[in-house]
Amino acid sequence: MSKSMKFTAFFIEQYSGVKGMSGKDVYHLFKETGAFTYIFECAEALHTLGLPCLIEDVDAYIEKHANLCPKQIE
Numbered sequence: 157m158s159k160s161m162k163f164t165a166f167f168i169e170q171y172s173g174v175k176g177m178s179g180k181d182v183y184h185l186f187k188e189t190g191a192f193t194y195i196f197e198c199a200e201a202l203h204t205l206g207l208p209c210l211i212e213d214v215d216a217y218i219e220k221h222a223n224l225c226p227k228q229i230e
Contacts, residue, residue: 160199167195167202167210174211189221 157165172182186192194217195202202210 160196163199163203164192164195167214170207171211171214174207185218189218191218191221 168179168182168186171177172179175182177185186195191214195214202213205213
């Protein structure tokens, strides 16, 4: 497993815990908004952020891209 994949898996666990969401719900949210691609492709830079900043960054990405997705996020 690549470092980017390990980081993405780690972040899903952290994000789900902070947001009180199931891993499955986080998976769907990240998939529908393109956040998976963002996290995976930017893992090297993102892993240098502290968890609060990382969550804030990904939340901003999701908010920006949610409107571009064909399916509404609940």
